[in-house]
């Protein structure tokens with residue numbers, strides 16, 4: 589099933605964790621609807637701008653999958669409102685910067701990006717119905733686990 593022209597339900601629900609554990613990562617109807625909106629409003633414009641496939645590393649996560657990978661309890665991934673993405677050959681800083689400048693979003697996080705290593709890390713982006721926070725953050729892995737967050741996108 590396609591969620592939008594270039595994004596399928598299969599790629600937005602694919603989960604290595606679910607596969608490995610034999611869990612179904614099946615979204616409820618409300619999450620499917622939220623993913624359609626995320627694809628149409630955020631991901632399609634990104635694909636159109638770069639004219640390259642957008643790789644979805646993680647889209648929808650069932651609460652079980654989310655807990656298992658240590659996601660935050662109120663993760664927008666569980667609502668179908670968020671995706672972790674990257675584009676081969678495009679630095680994640682440039683990808684996040686384009687989204688920040690040109691696309692409506694709720695929260696945008698440049699995660700685990702190492703300056704000088706264009707392919708390092710990924711970009712978390714979310715969209716939701718209602719007021720958009722337009723919160724842009726940079727997350728850096730903390731020694732011993734977890735992430736440190738700071739405001740804005742920084743290299």
Ligand SMILES: [Zn+2]
Pocket residue numbers: 646665670671672712713
């Ligand atoms: Zn994420």
